Structure formats: structure tokens, C-alpha cells
Amino acid sequence: METTTPISANWSYTQLTPTRVPDGAKPSTVAQQEKEWHSVHKFPTGVHVELMQRNEIPDHCKGLNEWDIQWVGESDWRFKTTFEITEEQSKQDNVDIVFEGLDTFCHVEIDGKEVLYASNMFQTYRIPVKEFGKGEHSLTLTFPSAWYEAKRIEAAEMEKNLPENKDPVTGEQKKLSFWNGNSSRLYVRKAQYGWGWDWGPVVMTVGPWKPIYIHAYTAKITSNRIDTILDSSYKTAKLRSKVQVSHALKDSSVTLTLSDTSGKSIKTQTIKLNDNGEAEVEWDFTVGEDVELWWPVGQGKQPLYNVSAEYKLQDGTSISRRKDRIGFRTIKVVQESLIDAPGSSFLFEVNGRRVFCGGSNWIPADNHLTECTEERYRAWLQLMVDGNQNMVRVWGGGVYEFDYFYDICDELGLLVWQDFMFGCGQYPANKQFLESVQVEAEQAVQALRNHASLAIFAGNNEDYQLLESIGVVVDYDDKTSDFTKTNFPARHIYEKLLPDVVSSLCETYYHPSSPFGGQTSGDKTVGDLHQWNVWHGSQEPWHNWDILAGRFVSEFGMEGYPDIRTVDYWLDGNEKERFPQSRTNCSHNKADGFERRLELYLMENFRHAFDMESYVYYTQVMQAETLAAAYRLWRRNWKGKGKELTSGALVWQINDCWPTTSWAIVDYFMRPKPAFFAIARELRPFTVGMARKDVKTLDNPSSDAYFEIEQSLEIWGNNSSVEEKKATLEVVSFDLEEGKVVDSKSTEVVLAPNASTEFFKGTVAGQPTRTLASQLPKIIVVGARLIDQDGTVLARYANWPEPWKYIQFPEVGLTIKTGEDGETLTLSCKRPIKGVILDVEERSTDAKDGEVKWSDQAIDMMPGDDQVVIAKGLKGRKVKARYLGDGSA
Template identity: 30%
Template sequence: MYWCACALLFTGVCSVFSPVPEQLSLSGTWTLSGQDGALVLPAVVPGCVHSALRREGLIQDPYFRFNDVSYRWIALENWTYSTTFAASAHLRSRQEVELIFDGVDTVASITLNGNLVGKTDNMFRRYDFSVRELLKEADNLLQVQFLSPVVYASERSKAHQSYRVPPQCPPDVQKGECHVNFIRKEQSSFSWDWGPSFPTMGLWRDVRLEGFDALQLQQLSYLPLYNGSGSQWGLQVELLIDAVRTTGVQVTFSISELGLEQVFQTQFLPGRTKRTFTFNIEKSSRVKLWWPSGHGDQPFHLLSVRVFVDGSLMLDREVKVYFRTVELIQEPIPGSPGLSFYFQINGKPIFLKGSNWIPAHAFQDQVTPAVLKNLLRSAVDANMNALRVWGGGVYEQDLFYDMCDDMGIMVWQDFMFACAMYPTEADFIQTVREEAVQQVGRLKSHPSIIIWSGNNENEAALATNWFNISASQRPVYVKDYVTLYVDNIRKIVQKEDPSRPFLVSSPTNGVESEQEGWVAADPYNPHYGDVHFYSYLSDCWDWTTFPRTRFASEYGFQSWPSFSTLQPVSVGEDWSFDSRFTSHRQHHQSGNQQMLEQAALHFHLPNATDLLRRFTQTLYITQVMQAQCVKAQTEFYRSSRSQVVGGKGHTMGALYWQLNDIWPAPSWSSLEFGGKWKMLHYFARSFFAPLLPVSVEDDGALIIYAVSDLSADLKLRAVVTVHSWAYLDPVCSRTSDLRVVPGGSAAVLYRQPVATLLAGCGRCTRLTCLLTFHLEDSAGIQQGSNNYHFLSSPREAEGLQRANITVKVQQDGGGLTVTLQSSSIAAFVWLDVGNIPGRFTANGFLMLSRNKTVGFEPWRPTSAAELSRSLTVTTLRDVY
């Protein structure tokens, strides 16, 4: 249906009603200029100032050596993005034309043809402005004038006169900028203990014009509805519409697989309107459920949404719809004080195995689909089923959550507040409210997101007085805390998305924190909620130093990345553990020393006279230390899932800090910048295995658990093998009785004093021997992965020799393989192929046999010859 409104007097054209909205992308190449106009260069949108300067060769790689400090000037200046464009007569004749910015980083004034269109102050919001009357046919000039985020944050802090809002500045070791809590921007962009200070500016997401005559869809979201008692599924669909004409609107929903078609007659008020449509699915038995990785598949149904105005089709969209339920269970545990804390997906308790996600790059325009896919696939390939999107970074791009949906990765989603107090002025609260509404609306349709959390560690900061707030002033900060996270963010989430649990903070005591006025006396109480735990000075091999918590959402140890990752951002004089470069890259106070002290508890430290060799071996030993430490802690948490000891236990989550790196530097990550697997990530593939034998020593007794994430019960026994450090052939073995291991449990299969175990094995002592163990079924077939148990620190081991290992690289129909042949036992065998991207099927392993073959999966075309030339093999005995 068409109608014509003559507009010759005004535009010289006849405005013809068109049922299809029109879009003009303004992304692409813009012009970037400095504040004095002396520097003018092209800039790609989406992008940022740093990327534009780098692309034009005006700065070096910002990650090279000390450039994070050298390029501080960039964030202290004001910058302007400009573009010109033509607007067709047809676009200008539309009843409404909106200028839409999906992401502006951060504080800017926007003008179109010299007219102020609006201002922005929040990196996490989408902004749109009505601009129809400002458009002309050609040479429309659009300018976005950015203020320095560092200067803006400082000025906002100075304007807050009544009381300080800590912390004012990051620790000196981070070499960062101050007052980041006064700007709604990626908090880690002003620096963090694992990342550089690059306070970016730019149009970091798309820009476009959208014109329409009747209505335009701004957002389509849905929530699955489940009536547990009747096993009945329904669907709630929300349409956020900008409307001009409002009558005669018909909305049709259909899912062909489920035989669903629902028709609604409605209207949209002029302006922005949200309409919610709810309906039942009569053929609920056909609904396919989404499951986390390792627990089932991730099927979806296609929902068709069509909107008609006066019989004309205005909107035709097809979206994926996933069905699943999520519950956070906090209920009494028999015989234990406190409450449980675990997630149920589709009614099944799930142990969350995974890590914490930080921004994948300091410059978000560099986070490509390939980067995301590599990192997320590496998580799933290491048997992870969950990631926590940490609250000091960004709400990730849509593709991140799409991939998590497809891969079955559960997402713990923080709001972007971290390690700070925040102001509560009216304008700050208002922009946060807009941020929360938009982000929840954008993300709530993703089944991967299983929980919202208001902030990272801010309850703990208040409770344990990180910022030396006086007792008399504390009520002021508690009031601000409740105002921001409870009265605003929590209420918005409960209104916009009642389908998921919400926690005010992490760590938190959950409902117990709520009962204590939202700030618990001890948010680290292991009887409630989730816990963050770090201890760099205690012996990380001693499981008694770990909290037996309900849920461990942060824990970890640092290591350095590989030499091949550091080499492109450094020079020869930097390749020493005592160099200015290694000190500069370490943003955690005393971090380099802590790594060496922790490693020295169990390993000899490298002491080669050749400085480069000592440096590369030190990098290696930090990775060995990190992998062993996180292995010990994670296996303790997994073995505690079915135990309550002294009222503590029933642990149902282990998310170590952290998955990925933002730049080449020391950090807690298991994936280096660029995606290379550290030794920790190879270990994670084993310690997150769905069926895993775990050992602990308690009062001199060896205890072996079978930890199962499987649904079915299994009948298993533990097989323990004793090895001498001096010989490749096993000394003896011991086998337990068969026992039923219930699905989703940790069951003890073996318990025996170590002295008794060794007494029947020749001349073995704690210093001369070590143990390996695995699980078998009644037919003697191994189930699950292998594991090992050191009877003493390897630095004290007697008989460990420097192994003579020969290597053969082959390529056949099955891909690339590396076969190792060893003359003796070798510990922590590390295969490195330099800058050839890819990963091995196993690495960092104990070589307890004469021959071992591992595969290599390249991430670009390579050959056996190239791999062979680049391959180096390092073992523990090589470093001393």
C-alpha cells in the first residue's frame, strides 16, 4: 500500500511512503585531526585514535617495549573525527531519519552541518539522534569531537567536592592514569595489574543513518518461559520500536518446527515504544533444549517475526531461539552452616569449569572474529564450560555471545564496575541506567548468559576497607553502593530480565549479603556464595592452604609468556629477568619475585651463564610453576564437590584467573596474547576433563578420588603405578576395589598410607620415586585421563637425569605428528615451535615411557620440515 504526500514547496520531490526502512552506513574511512589541527590523517570506523596513528605509520606498535608510556600524550589530547556524505532525496523524504552510533568511546560532542546533535559520556551505550531536518543532498559534514578521557575523568573528580571516591589513582607499578571510576569507560583502559594504560578514543562500533516512514525496529529480544509443573514452554518476545505511523499494526510470530503461529493486533505510539508479546507453545514436547558444553548439544529453533502496517510488510526477521532454564540454588546443606551455591541448567546441577575473560586487546577494533573464535575454541577444547566476563573490561560484541551460544559456554556476566567506589550524582546514575537497560536488552536473548553480577570485588572492597575509609564515613559509601547496584542496576535487571539470577557483586555471600544490608561482614565466607582467593607466598602444592568454598570464581598464579610472544615487542637488552623491560611489563607489585619464590619451593631455578638461555629457561620455569599451582587448586575444588568437611565444601565451580591476555606480558593467563597455549592451558585440558582421578595426601595417606561430570553412574577402580626417577620401567602397581561412582560426584576409590604403598615396591622412597594413577572399569579398560602425584618436590628428587630426547616430525593423512624417544624419565616436557601458530594435543607432560607421539594442529599452513626446524624441547632437568 502506498500513499503520496506532495512536498514540492519544500523539497521539490514527492514523498512516497515506503514500507521498507532505509539504511546508510557511515562506517568506513573518516578524517581524524588533532586538537590544534596540525595533524590530519585518515581513520577507519569502527576504530580508535591509536589504531589510526599506527596504521598511518605515525607511531610504532603501541605494545613495543615502553611505548605504553611514550604514547601517553595521545590520551591527553582532544581529537576530532569527521566525515562527509550524501543523503539521497529518498532518504531525506522519509518521515524520520535517525543518526545511530552503536559505540562512542567516550566523551564527545556530535555536530551535523554545524548543528549540535548531542553529547555522549558512556562507552557502553548506543546513541541515536533525530536528524532529518539537518540533512542536505550533498556534502553533509558529520563531526565527533572527543575530549581527553584522562582530563575529563580528572575534572569530574575535582567537581566531586563533598568526599573522595577512591581509589584516586592505580598503584605506581601499573603506570596508569587516575580517576577512571568517574568515566563510564573500559576501566582497565587506564591500566590494570595485567594490562597497559591506553585510554582509547574513537568510534569503536558502527555508525549509520536509518530512515523510515512508519516504524523501525531498534531491538528484538526474547525470553523462554517454562512452567515446570506442566512441562509447558512459552515465549516472551519484546520489540523495541521507533514509530511514526501507529495504526493497523499486525505482528506475526512463527516457529515452523514447533507448529507455532501467533498473530497479534496492536499499535505503537509515536516515538520509542516497547511491546511485549507472550504466548504458549502447544507442542512443547518438540522443544529442543540448550545444554552447556559437555552436558549435551546446543540446538536452536528459528523464530520468524513479521510486522505489517495497513497490510504492508514492514519487518521480516528470523532469529535463533534457544530454550533452557537456569537457577542459582542457595539453600541449606544438611549438617553444614550457610547455604549452597550452584547452578542448575534444565534442572541438572552443573559444576562450572572455566576461567575469567578480560578484553582481548587494548584496542577493540583489533578483536576480530578470528581472534574470538581462537580464544573461545581454545576454552572449549580445554574442557571448559564457563567464562566470567569480568567487570573491568567491556560488554563484549554480539559475536562473542553468539559463539558462546554455539559452543555451549556458560557466561557469568558482570556489569562494568571493578575494584572501586563510584559516584552517584544524578547524571552518572542516569547514564548507568541507560547503559543497563540497553545492555540487558541486547544480551538477554543469549542462553549462554546464566547470571548477571553488578560488579567485581566492590562489596569486598567496602567490607574489608581496601581504601582506608574511616568508620564515620563508611555509611556514605554503603549508601552509594546500595544506590548504584541495588536501587538502580538490580531493579533494572529484575524488570528487564527476570529469567536469570542477579548477584550484586562477586565475590559475595549471595542472599546472606542481602540480609546483612548488601555488604556482608565477610564476603569471603566459604559457607556462602562465591570466593576470590589469591595467596602467592603460601606453598601452592599444599591443598590445606586453599579455602574449601562453595564456588571459586577467581584464583590463580602468574607466569611469563613464551619467548616467541615477547620477542616482537622487545630487543636483545630486554632479554633478562633483571632487565628494565621485564620490570616495566610487570604491573603486579613484586610479581616477578613472587614467581621465582614460588617456583623455588619445588624446582631449581635456572642458573645458566648464557643470559638468553637463562631468560628463556626462567620463562619456562614460571609456566611450570603456574601450571602446577593452578592444577593443585583446581583439582582440590573439583574433588570437594561431594564433600562437606567442617561445614565447608560442596564446591560447584572453579573459574581460575584468567583465560586470555591483553598484551605480551606476565599475567595470570593460560593463553598468551595471540592465542598460544601456555603450559597451564594444556594442564587445564586434563584437570577439567569430564572424568578425572585426583590425588591428595592427608596425614601421610594417599587418597584418590574419581571426579565425574558425567550423567551416568560408573563402576570404577583406581590403578596406582610406582615409578623410579632413575628408570623408565615401572616399579610396581596397586589396584583398588571396584566402586560405583555416581554421575556428578567425587568419590573416594583408594586410600592407603604412602609408607605402606612404598613398602612393597622395592627400594622406593619419597625422594627416589613418584606415582601415576588412572581409572579403569570392570573390563580393565582405562576411563578418563591419567594423573600423577609427586612424593617430594622435584628439586629434591634423587635419580632424575638429563634425558636424551630425539624427535621426529612427520606429516601424513592424519596431520602433523611429533614422536619423541627418550633415554630416561623426563619431567614437564615442553615442545615449542616458536612463532608457528597452533597447538599440540599434549604438552608439559611427564615422559614415563621410551616413546611418545603427540599431534600438532597448525593455525596456518605449515609443513613437517618447517615444524622440525622450529621445534625445541625443554625438560625440567635442562634448567640446572
């Protein structure tokens, strides 16, 4: 039987000196010396983690420490240990050492002999070591600086005068184009965010970041491709399994077993291997009797099944085993013509049901990936489910995530949009690079393909968009050219190499890029779209989300400060830096022009203060309003079959890799920002939405002096269930200044299944028609609720006149009552309130001590509509509330 033995003990590490300095783009020839050796405190590990453990470098998450640790990534490092090939292992026909992940360039030596030069952080390497014989052996890993290796490779490639190194306009020699980091990163198969991004620091990690082990075997199961196919009625399911065995012996077989997660066997079969070491089965099942269908969260349950493969010799001796976990489902990307709309749809259909995808983009959860435990991943992904999200996009500038990330997505019902690891760059496509990418892609697809949650592979993040931005003309109709000889050589990767790998290894849909579709990457009518004309680009008001919609918006966002506790963490007690424009706060926001852009949106909409806590509050409310508006308006575009004008929205981003101000809706310490809750409300199964606009009608087209202005109002609802829903729509118009209700209506409505439904189109009740520009509109707040037949509030939304900076806020009479359990809060008011954010009145100085988990934040309130907030961990302490116009500085 095969055996797997970890090589995880007695590791030590040292820095090599002197640091190599490129000399004419060539490595230094000066002999390097080992400095003092130190034992690692854990394995797998990274140099930064070990140095912090020994207090040799400061925490880069605090203050300006990021800039004091750059020498680590520009140094060479060595790790060493010993391992034993036992007598039992040596009797096996094959003895390999498997390196699941080396970051990034690495010379591997056994007993002083180099057996591997690794150069791809994403690859798993397998090295035969049986020749070294039984007994103890030394294992040494030498990691040259990826920073300098990238610079060296770049300089060598620049000498070749390649098409991609010519400016498309001037023809002058230039480096490859990129957004974020450094141009040299494009030549290195390493997590690209390590060079720094517009939300993350420069942390050039190095070391053995995944397990290393000895694998001894006679023969082994190398893979099992499992496809589940449903018939057109979705009542029968087919399972196809193709097992591959390496070093297979004559007259051997594989026994395949399908069982549920309790271990109950559903079907089993033994198959002889063919001459290629393969065994294939095809089984039919009845849905609802033999197996159940897997659904995304909110659409049904997530039953999972185990497919076990056992490789046996002719006499029945077990040689190798493998177990995969699957779900029975079919996921399709539907792109078809729309009714009375240009372009085509871009939607996900699961088991024949079209699903609106509301979710988030995912970046690596830490700069130090070895610190990302399974428990931490589960907490992150559970937050998404708690926030009513059903899709996560693994962004192309990070890593193919750990296996348990995808396992958890399977269990929770989170659909996975998986990018290949290329981001914001004009990547090369030379022979060596392509060979490395080929292996990387094959390994990634084989690792992910059996996961029920996997919905789509995308070739890269924004690489076509980047090339368009620098003037490269992309002929999207050209499918035959040798792209490696053009100024966009990576098209060969995205349109030939990767689709060939995906189609040969699995059934998952492949998308060349994100965004991609139409004749430009910015086409709003075809494919997916990254809508950054709010914040970036033309810096549109967020109220224009409706006209900025795409068929599937896979990126959009707005920055907001994290919890004040997180700010205080990075300030590290430096009270002199506790103001928004401080050097430390600016260092913890990596977005270009963030001061101007934050202030643009703040000044357009708020009267705000500049003390630290006020700035945190206002940017958080702004982020919450911006993102909620996007989901509200785009979900309205999900109008039913043939009218899926917008089929999904994935906010940039769910998480952070360090404590910072960014577009994340949950900060590094997993403290949800108010935006998290605002999005969660817009992704509930039932929602109600409103939109108002001033409509100006001229009496005479030749004159601007005579006109009428009315305030239009539209109301709609959303239903994500597959059944129609009967409800009561209550609409209340409240005059904020006069402090009274001016109109109240109640109407019976029916929400169409799996679609939005229009309820009302007219004018704001109580708002007079204006005939002079100097006439101020009344401050009418319109509240809408959907009430279930049993009296339950299904959804609520309050529509306020904007911008809020013009509003003179009166006293609102907010009261907060704490229940007997000390954690149930009931909020009520006498006049409408905008943007309530709750906190404990007295915070602990300990960052995590006594923190409260709130069930809701960024709350809008209407009189007579009390709202309940659960505050886990409050324990009866006093609560304070902040809201617009509350008199705070």
C-alpha cells in the same frame, strides 16, 4: 520499509592543539586549532590505530614504546565526514543517526550545530536528524581527552566534601579509593582497563569505536523480550515474547515466527498491537518433538532457533523487522543448605541438571577493540571449548562485548557470567552518574537477555572487597538506607538500580557483586569467592588450595611467562634486554611485586636458572602445576546433590590484551601456555586425582623427639556425565632412584554420575615409616590411570613428592618417535618424567612462520604408559623436549 545506511566512508581525523591542561580543574579557554587532516584507513576506528597505520606512533606492544604514546590520550581529537539524507529517506516519518559507540566524551555536530554531547562509551545514542532536510550534510565528532575530563570531574566532585571522600578511619579528605589505574577513572563511563591494570598498559583510546548509521523509518521494532520456561519435568517448554514498537500506527500488527536455523517454520502468529505499542504471545511446545533443549558444552547439544518479528500496517505493508536467536533452556543459581557443611551452595543448574562450571575470566582481547574481529573472537572462544571449559566470565573492568561474542558462546555452549562495567573502585552515585548508568544498564540487558548462553549478571568486580579493605563497614543486612548519602554510595547502583533494571527486563539471575556472599566478600561458605591468597594476600603455597576452597571460586590464578616467541616479539631484537630482570621485561609485567612473588614460588619449589629460556620454562611449569592443582582439588568437592562444596572454578584469566607476562593461560597471540593444557586435563569428563601428605604422630604428646612419619595417599575420580561409569583403576608406585616399580594394583571402580568418587585412603606404597627427621623419604612417584572397559585410557595423573627442588633427578630415557604423517608424536620413558614441554628444535625467526599447534604440554610420564601428542604444523621437523632435571641450564 525501514532502511539502514552506514556512515562509514570519507572519514578523516586531526589532532586539536594546544592540548588542554587543567587550570584549577577547569578546561583551558585557549582556542584550539586543527592540525593536518588525514583520511582514516578503516571505520570504525580509534586514533591510536590510525596513527600506527601512518607510522606516527610506534607499536606500544614492543619495547618501552608504551610510555612514548601517552600524549595521544592526553590530546583532543576531531573526526569528520559528510552524509546524505536521500529523498527516499526524507519521506520517512523518522530519520535518525545512530551512534553505537563513541569513546568517550564527544561533541557531535551536524552542519556546525551541536546535536549531542556523549559521555558514556558503553551507550548507544540515537539522534533525530530529519529536520536537517534532504541533501548532503557535515558530521563532526570532537573528542575531548578522557584523561583530562576525568581529572576535571574528579576535582569538581572533591570540592563537594562528600561522605565517600572522607577517610573512614581519620575522617580526612581523600580521593575515591581504587585498585589499578587512577582514581579519576571512577567518574568516567569508559572501559576502566584503559587507565592501566596489573596486566595491561595505559592506553587511553579515543574515537568512534562502533558503527554509525542513518536509520530511516515510519515505525520500528525497538525490542523483543523472549523468555523460555520449562516445566518441572522438562518435557514441555513455553516461549513468551513481548515485542515493543515505537511510533506504532493505528490498527497495526506484528507477525511472530519461530523457526529452526535452517529456516523451517515451527510456529507463527499475528498479533494486534495494544495502545502501548506492544504485542505479546505465549506458545507451548513439546520437548523432543517441537523443539530441543540447549545445553552447555559437554552436557548436550546447542540447538538454536530464530524468533522473527515483522511489524505490518493494516494493509499488510511490512514496516520493520527484527530477528533474535534463542535456545530453549532454564538456568538457575541454586543457593541452598548443604549436608554437614556450613553456609550454602552457589551452583548453576541448567534444565534441572546441576553443572560444575570450569572456565576462565575474560578481559578485553586488545587495547584497540576495533581490531577484534569476529574470527578472532571465535578462535579465542573455541580454544576454551578445546580446553574442556564451559563458562566464561566477562570481567567488569572492560566492555560489554560485541554481539558476535555472545552469538559464538550460544553456538559453542559456553555459559556467560556477565559483570556490569564497574571494577575495583569506590564509584560515585551522583544524579548525573546514576542517570548515565541507568541507560547503560538498560541497553546492556536488552542487548544480552535473549542469548541462550547468558547465565548471570553481577553488579561489579571486587568493589565490596575494596571497601572492606579500606575500613568501610558494610552492613550487609541493611537493605533500606539511602546509600548515596554514605561512604559507599555505589551500593545504590549494585543493590537498587541494577537489580531493578535486570528484574524488569529479563529473568536472568542478578548477583550484587563478584565476589559476594556472607558477612564479608571473603566468606568461603556463601556466594562466590576470589581466592587470591595464592599470589596475593597471605601468599599461601598452592598445595593449600583444598583449604582455600570456596563455594564457587570465580577468580584465582598464578603468573607465568608466555611463549619465548612472544617474549622475543616485545624485546624487538634487543638481545641486551633478553634476561628476566631487564627493564623491558619488567615493563611487560604490570603486577605489583611480581619479581618477589614469582621468585617466592619458584624458590620454594624448583632449582631454577635465570637465563631467559629457562625462566620462561620454570614459570610456565609452575603456573601449570598451580592451576591444575586448584581444579583437581576443587572438582573433588563436587560430591553430589547437597554436597556441592565447590561448584565452579574460573581461572584468572584466559587471555591478554597485549604481549605480556600475566596470569593468562593463553597469550596475546593465542599461543596456549602449558597451563592451558594442564587445566584441560583436569576438566575432562573423567579424571583421576591424588593427594599425599606427611602425617606425623608423636609417641608422647610431651616429647618432640619420638615420633613416626607416614606418607598418606588419597585417590579419587570425577565423572561429569549423567551416567555412572565402570572403569579399572590402575595404581603404580615407582621408586625414582632405584628405577623400579615397588607396587602395582588394579581395582574395578564405579564413578558416580555428575560427582566425584573417593577410591582409596591409605599410605604411599614402598615408602617406609620414618622415625627421625634426618631420614630422607624415598622418591616414590605414584601413577594412576582410569581404564575404560574397551581398554581406552580415560584419565591419568602422576603424583610426585614435593617440593621438586629436593629431588636428584636421574636419567629418564625419554624417546620421541614421529609418525609417518610427520605430526603424530609418541613419547615413552624408562623412569618417571615431570613437566615435559615440547618445541621444534630450530625456531624460525619469523614469529608466526612454522608454528606448531600442540595437543598437549606440561606432560608427566610413567614407564610403560606411552603418550601420544599431535603436533599440527610440525611437518616432520625435529622436536626437542625440556623437563625437570634434564640438565638444561
